Amino acid sequence: MTSNSLTARDTKPQPVIDWMFWLAVAAVAFTYVRAIWFTPTEATQGPSQKIFYIHVPSVLAGYLAFGVLGIMSIVHLWLKEERADRMAAAAAEVAVLFFAIVLITGSIYAKVIWGAWWVWELRLTLTLLLWFLGVGYLVMRGAIEDPMMRARFCAVLAILQVVLIPFVHLSVYFVRDHMHPMPVVLKPSSPSLPNSMLMTFLISVASFLLMSAALIRARYRLTMLRDAADAAEQGGMA
Amino acid sequence: MRPSLIQATWIVARKDLLIEWRTRTAFISAVVFSMLGLAVFYFAWSPTAVSPADLAPGVVWVVFTLAAILAVQRSFSIELLERAGDGLLVSPVDREAIYLGKAIANIIFVGAIQLVTVPVAALFYGLPFGEVVPVMLGIGALATVGLVAVGTLFASMAVNTRMAELLLPLLSLPFFLPIVMAAGQSTQRLVAGRPMSESISWLKMLVAFDLVFIVACTLAFPYTIEE
Numbered sequence: 001m002t003s004n005s006l007t008a009r010d011t012k013p014q015p016v017i018d019w020m021f022w023l024a025v026a027a028v029a030f031t032y033v034r035a036i037w038f039t040p041t042e043a044t045q046g047p048s049q050k051i052f053y054i055h056v057p058s059v060l061a062g063y064l065a066f067g068v069l070g071i072m073s074i075v076h077l078w079l080k081e082e083r084a085d086r087m088a089a090a091a092a093e094v095a096v097l098f099f100a101i102v103l104i105t106g107s108i109y110a111k112v113i114w115g116a117w118w119v120w121e122l123r124l125t126l127t128l129l130l131w132f133l134g135v136g137y138l139v140m141r142g143a144i145e146d147p148m149m150r151a152r153f154c155a156v157l158a159i160l161q162v163v164l165i166p167f168v169h170l171s172v173y174f175v176r177d178h179m180h181p182m183p184v185v186l187k188p189s190s191p192s193l194p195n196s197m198l199m200t201f202l203i204s205v206a207s208f209l210l211m212s213a214a215l216i217r218a219r220y221r222l223t224m225l226r227d228a229a230d231a232a233e234q235g236g237m238a
Numbered sequence: 239m240r241p242s243l244i245q246a247t248w249i250v251a252r253k254d255l256l257i258e259w260r261t262r263t264a265f266i267s268a269v270v271f272s273m274l275g276l277a278v279f280y281f282a283w284s285p286t287a288v289s290p291a292d293l294a295p296g297v298v299w300v301v302f303t304l305a306a307i308l309a310v311q312r313s314f315s316i317e318l319l320e321r322a323g324d325g326l327l328v329s330p331v332d333r334e335a336i337y338l339g340k341a342i343a344n345i346i347f348v349g350a351i352q353l354v355t356v357p358v359a360a361l362f363y364g365l366p367f368g369e370v371v372p373v374m375l376g377i378g379a380l381a382t383v384g385l386v387a388v389g390t391l392f393a394s395m396a397v398n399t400r401m402a403e404l405l406l407p408l409l410s411l412p413f414f415l416p417i418v419m420a421a422g423q424s425t426q427r428l429v430a431g432r433p434m435s436e437s438i439s440w441l442k443m444l445v446a447f448d449l450v451f452i453v454a455c456t457l458a459f460p461y462t463i464e465e
Contacts, residue, residue, distance in 0.1 A: 077461060132412050139408055143399035153395045156458045157409065160388070163454055164413055167447055171416040174439060175423065 016221045024214035027207035031200070039200040048112040053200060055105040057208035059127065062098035064212050065091045066130065066162075069137070073158035076151055085151035086227075088158060089141060090219035094212055096134035102127050125172045126165075133161045147227075243338075246331035250339025254313060255346060264312050265350065268305050272355040275301035276362050294363035295425035298374065299418045302352060303385065306414075307407055309347050310389035313340050314397040327463060337390065337459035341452075344386040352378045365429065373428045380441065381421040383448040388413045391455040395462050413451075420444045 035053040042049035072088035075081055106124050107117045118124070137157055144150040193201070241249060258264055279297040280290065317323030326336060356374045360367050389410050396406040421444065424437035 129412055129415065136409050136412065140395075140399065140405060143401050143405055145400075149398065152461050153398075156391075156395070156461050160391075160413070160451075160454060160458065163450060164416075167416040167443065167450075168412075170443055171419045171440075174443075175419070 014221050014224075016218050016225065018218075020210075021214045021218055024207065024211040027203075027210050031204045031207045034203060035200050039196055040194065042197075045113065048109060051105050051109050053204040055102060055109060056201070057204045058098045058101040058105065060205055061208040061212035062095050062102060062127075062130065064209055065095035065098060065216060066134070068216060069095060069158050070162040073155035076155045077159070082151070085155065086223045087216070087220050088154065089223060090216045092134055092137045092141075092158070093219055094215045096131060096138060097215070098208075098212060099127055099131040099134060103131060122172050126169060129168050130165070133164070137161065240330045241335075243332055243335050246335035247338040247342065250326070250331065250336055251342040251346075252339075254316075254340060254343035257316060258343075258347065264309070265347065268308055268347075268351050269354050271308065272301050272305045272351060273358055275304065276355070276359050280362060290363040291365055291429065292426075294359060294365055295429060296422050297363075298356070298359050298425070299381070299422045301355075302348070302378070302381070303411075303414050303418055305351055305355075306344075306348050306382070306385040306389055307410060309351070310344050310386060310393040311396070311402070311406055313344050313347075313390065314393045315402075318397065333460035333463060334456050336463075337394070337456055340394075341386050341390045341455075344390055345382055348382045348386060349379065352382065369431075370429055374425055377421050377425055377428075377441070377444075380444045380448060381417050384417045384444065384451055385414060387448065387451040387455050391459055391462065394459065416447060417444065420447070 031053065035050055039050075039053075041047055068091035069088050072084045072091060076084040076088060103124070106127070110119050110124070111117050137154060140157060141150060141154055144153060276297060279293070279301070283293055314323070317326060352375060356371055356378065357367070359365070359374070360370050389406075392406055392409045392413075396402045396409065399405050420440040424440040424444075427437045428434070
């Protein structure tokens, strides 16, 4: 892809992979070095508890991306801002990625601790649904060619998805038993884990949120380049 | 003269119902589809392992959900023929009236399917007729509003995409999950003769879902047909 073919305004090409991405990679790498070698192993659950440092931060990173998706969709419908639509698309991809990590690590943990790869449990079910919603959103993006129509439809869909989440939460809450570990850190009383583990956990959350933001940014820039290339190609053919 | 929102809604609903009344093909196929679904699901389980009465509420709601998808899809695919949808858009009615009119026509359509297939389900699965049929139809009325509110909006979007038939269930089934759960769980309890208090929170959620999504989808609809 060459930069001299860009025609659209304000699409000065910016590198897709830049300092923020590498900073996020370094932060995640640091998190795992610390989690694996420099954090005590939990007494009853053994090494399997270490999955905590990828599972929980991935949920938060996924929610961050889903939140960006919802907000950007509202912004798009309100201001008709093309950049908000691109940002929403980028956030949806990142949300699907992180929710997939949550599902995979969650089922590994479930196998070790509960003896089954999949358990229909409140939070796993909710995460699975969020993943379905994200995939549905991406499939719809791929199924519409007209960019204006795609942006409007996808924004409507994403806003309704955000409205849906409380209902699913409520209905899953009504039926299922609560087998999932209760919050250890984010609860009203003070965190019930040693300081070294708490510190590792907080670092893992920070590094995953940074990674989520960096990936959204990279995907956003990639869509800008791709749209500019498409525009140039169409301009060339005309 | 520009009709009021209520008048225009009725005109649109009447138009859709009239098209269906004159042909009746979609209605008959949807009823047969539902009965077929009930029969297929019956044989998918061993009746000695799960009693048909325990199976029925779940099966009925899955089948109705699929029938609702077929119904809402039809309500926009008929507008593709000879570009009838464009005529609807240039007519002097509010966009909201188009959505509400189509939704009302779909509610009547799906409700009519249930009116026929609920007794059939009671018959096929050996449920106590007099107790079960009114309960199922009552819950059905609540569930249908929610299914149709979301389904009608998504059908209007999906019909404009390259893979409408696949996209509509993919988009709408996650939204149907709370409805199917609420309808299935409350039917199960009421059919088993459990007190109403055990189902009341499900039914309340169903009503909340209906209200929230009717408002949200009516507001969202104009964005899906903007030129």
